[in-house]
Amino acid sequence: MPGTNLTRAEAAERAALIDVRHYAVELDLTVSETEFASTTVVTFSSREAGASTFADLVDGRDVRAWLNGTELDAAAYADQRLALDGLEADNELRVTARLPYSRTGEGLHRFVDPADGRVYLYTQFEVPDARRVYTTFEQPDLKATFTFTVDAPAGWTVISNAATPEPTEVRSGVERWSFAETKRMSTYITALVAGEYDVVTDAYKGDYEEIPLAILVRRSLREFLDADEILEVTKQGFAFFEDAFAMGYPFGKYDQAFVPEYNMGAMENAGAVTFRDEYIFRSRQTHAAYESRANTILHEMAHMWFGDLVTMKWWDDLWLNESFAEWASHYAEAKATRYTGVWTGFTNQRKNWAYRQDQLPSTHPIAADNYDLHAVEANFDGITYAKGASTLKQLVAWVGEEDFLAGLRAYFTKYAYGNTELADLLAELEEASGRDLHAWAQEWLQTSGVNTLRPAFQVDADGRFTAFAVEQTAAADYPTLRRHRIAIGLYDRTADGLVRRHRVETDITGASTPIPELLGETQPDLVLLNDDDLTYAKIRLDDRSLETLRSSIATIDSSLARALCWGSSWDMLRDAEVGARTFVEIVLAGVGTESDLTAVQSLLRQGLSAVTQYAAPQHRDALASRWETGLRRLLTDAVPGSDHQLALTRGYAAAARSDDAVAMLRGLLDGSLVLDGLTVDTDLRWTLVTALARTGAYGDAEIDAELERDRTIAGQEHAAGARAIRPDADAKAAAWDAVVVRDDLPNETQRSIATSFQVGGQAEVLAPYVARYLETAETVIEKGVWRASTILESMFPRANPSAETLATVDAWLATADIDPTTRRYVSEGRADLARALAAQERDAQG
The missing domain is CATH 1.10.390.10 (Neutral Protease Domain 2)
Structure with a gap:
């Protein structure tokens, strides 16, 4: 039975048979707190008289359907599909149903803000979830026009893909929004956002038609909305894209709604983009967070042409x-x-x-x-x-x-x-x-896998290259050797730092490509393949270059060159070509002054992973101490009030293990310790609380006290994660129950718990969950793709790698009768385990 699945072949067969013209969708959001009423009238044509097809509707209750005026038998709706037989050249399908509000971020999600009790709704339809809100032909190539009519409580804000109309009263306390017809679009980019949102409006005036702009945000987040910054990026984006594409924005108006408990970063609904409302920053953030948000805004805007229009x-x-x-x-x-x-x-x-x-x-x-x-x-x-x-x-x-x-x-x-x-x-x-x-x-x-590029050279007694080639390899299972256009940079130590002396740009083909332009050049302190990042490939560092980075990576004047060095060092660690201790030293040598804050955040996570997953067990305690004390020194030296100070505080909290570190975190929280320029605001407090919970220094009482300070949904999610991260058997049991057993918690709360469950250094309390995870994996897909993926990915037993766990997973994979999605996630976790164990062996060698 198909259930919620749809094959490409079925979609092609349906598209060959029918053309969809128009959907008229009526939604009543005043029915109850758990359900809404949906009425769909869809007009479509059929190329074959008397043929059969099906429409899609998920989890419908009290479903009634009429095809060309004739009511269908109740049995026509089964297994999330509505069978349609005896089609005419021109058809009208009318379907009424009651449908459930979602708590999983799929379909029409309903949220009650614990800060003030206000109600917020939004849709999320990609890939196939418009059918959770109205009856559809759910595939991207059956485009149509749409009209939405929405009944909602008076005073609400309601937006969709078309311009927002003035509502009319239909009964006491209920108003109706009758939206105009849209342009032709796919079902997955239709949208509805409704509730007690605050709205900020503006307009973009460019070389084409004026574009009305709006930002929607929950009222409890309104004080944190930096609308000017968001609107500035939005207008810059429209100016750039309209000029670059030589085409005006195609969908009239442009709303950007920041919504709660969102599964994705954002979604390109035509004219009604939705974003995670974590992009409305309650606390101080680094430059990287604003850069990331701007990128997401522009990503969704680009989709208006590429994805929505075409x-x-x-x-x-x-x-x-x-x-x-x-x-x-x-x-x-x-x-x-x-x-x-x-x-x-x-x-x-x-x-x-x-x-x-x-x-x-x-x-x-x-x-x-x-x-x-x-x-x-x-x-x-x-x-x-x-x-x-x-x-x-x-x-x-x-x-x-x-x-x-x-x-x-x-x-x-x-x-x-x-x-x-x-x-x-x-x-x-x-x-x-x-x-x-x-x-x-x-x-x-049309091929898989990533190539690795490695310098191979010889030098004479004077230190000059007598031979230089770039060797290319590929994974055995994916042996394609590709053509690459790369630059090769030669960097020397100087009074001004590591400076590029010479650059060659060349084409790489096959297993080995000689580089005659480098013959006679003096061997530099750093040979950097793929300088300027022209291709997609892993790059390797020779021994001298690697040793240079241990002390001097911070002195490279190009942030892009440093990025390539950071990436190469990380790849070599993960590929067991560099030990964890070497990688940690490289990070500590440069993270404190790295200008790209995206790199700083990534490096702090990677350094911690080197300690907890890639270090040999006999070296782990010493390396953990080195990492902790190294970050403490960098934090102490950071410029007061700088982004580095904030990022290093977060990194130090994640690394804290010693009594001294725990005491420092306590002091920052209770105010007995003050770092000049550091504001311990709401989000940073939760970072510190979670770190103390991870060490076992904080329990329910302290987490409850912090939650009293922050009774928002974000506070509830942080608190749930802090409880799950504790090194305590009861805490792990409660977390497992919340994510795997219960189904009454919303998606983001479950995700916060799941991502806090597996913690390095907690092998003993997590040991029982290897078998429980594998047992759950056999049927978890029944919980739906989003929830199943959270469990399968976040709760996989990868945090404390051991040969025993790897063997257990291998035996299970060899015999388990599981669906392809589950096998994918478990196999990915298994690969991470094997990689960590190989890296540990490399680190043990010195």
Whole structure:
């Protein structure tokens, strides 16, 4: 039985049969606190008289349906589908139903703010969840126009894809919002946001039509809304994209709603974008947080053209949708906003995400084989986003920036409000640039895995290169050796730091590529392959270069060059080519002065992972002490009030183990210890409380006291995570029950608990949960993809790697009868275990 799944073949068969014209959707949000009423009238045509198809509706109650005026038998609605037989050339389907509000972030999510009791609703439909709110033909290539009519309590704010109308009273305390007809769009980008939101309005006036702008936020967060900053980035984005694409924004108005308990970072609903409301910062944040938020704003805006105006035919091209927005947001941010160093952040964070994903057993081509919806939902990953964006960045360089933009302009014009496949985009780019992209697409889009580039050279008695080549390798299971355009930088120690003396740009092909331009050059202190980050590949450092970084990485004047060195060191640690102690020394040598705050945050997490997961057991205590004391020194030396001071405080809290560190955290919380320039505000207090709970120094009483200070939903989520992170058997049992057994907690609270469950150094209390995890994994998919993925990924027993756990997981994988999604997540966890154990062996060697 299909349930909530849909195959690509079924979608193709349905699209070949019908064309959908219009949906008229009526929603009554005043029915109860658990359900709403949904009425859908959809008009569509059929190419074959008498044929059969089906419509989609999930979890409908009291469902009644009429096809061309004839009521269907109740049995027609089964297994989340509505069977439609005897189609005519032109058809009208009318369906009424009661549907449940969601607490999982899928469909129509309902939230009551504990700060003030106000009610907030929003929809989240990607990939296939519009069918949880109205009856649909749920696939991206069956576009239609929409009219939404919404009954809601008087005084609410209600927005959808079309401009917001003035409501009319329909009965006491209830008003009706009758939205105008939309442009043609896919079901997954339709949207509804409703509730007691505060609204800030403005407008963008550019070279095309004026665009009304609005920001929606919960009233309890209104005091923290920095609307001017958000609107500035929004207007900069519209100015940039309308010029770059030579096309005005296609959907009239532009609302940005910051919503609670959101599963994703944001969603590109046409004209009604939704964001996690954690992007409304209650406490002081580093520059990296604002840079990240600006990037997300621009990512969703880019989708208005690429994804919403022109949409993929099927989810095989999901990568193109997301990779384009990922590339375009960084491209726009670097050129149009004050966040000009965003490509460094991309290298430090997003590409590392891609490299990790590409080395897991679940790796797949960028153009993945998304044969059904379950496969789609599992492939929202670092390959889909960051590897794809990296290859698009290469493609821009390959065809030329102006020709690339010219191809995009032709593409948007030709396929506006329609659906396409990758070949359609490549055809326009080939026409604009004159280049054949077939081989490029095969090499980069249709193969899996990441290449590794390594310098191989010889020097004479005078220290000059007598031979120099770049060696390329690939994983045995994914042996493709690709063409790469790279730069090679030679860096020398000088009075001004590590300075690039010489740069060569060249093409790399095959297993070994000689670099004759470097013959006769003096061996530098640092050889940096892929300087300027021109390609997507892991790079290796020779022994001398690695030793240089241990003391001098901070002196490299280019943040992008440092990013490449950070990334290479991390890759070498994870690939068991560098010991954990060496990596920690490199981090401590440079993190205190690293200018890219994205890198600082990543390095602090990576350093802790080196200690807890990659260090040999016999070295772990000493390395933990070195990490803790090293961060304490950097924190003490940090400029008062600086971003580094805040980031290092967070990093030190995560590293705290000793009595001295615990005493310092207590002092910061109770005010007996003051660091000049450091404000211990709400979010930082929770960081400190959670750290103390992790050490066992804080229990329920202290967490309850902190929760009394912050009775918001964020406070409740922080408190739930702090309880779960304690090294206590009862705390772990309660956390397990909350996430795995109970179903009454909202999605974000469960996620906070799940991500706090597995903690390094808590092997004894977590030991029983290896078997319990595997037992749960056998049926967890029945809880739905979002909840199952949280359990499978976050609660996998990876925090305390052991050969025994690896053997147990291997035995289970060899015999378990499980669905592909579950096997993917467990296999990924297994790969992390094996990698950690190999790294520990390397660290044991010295």
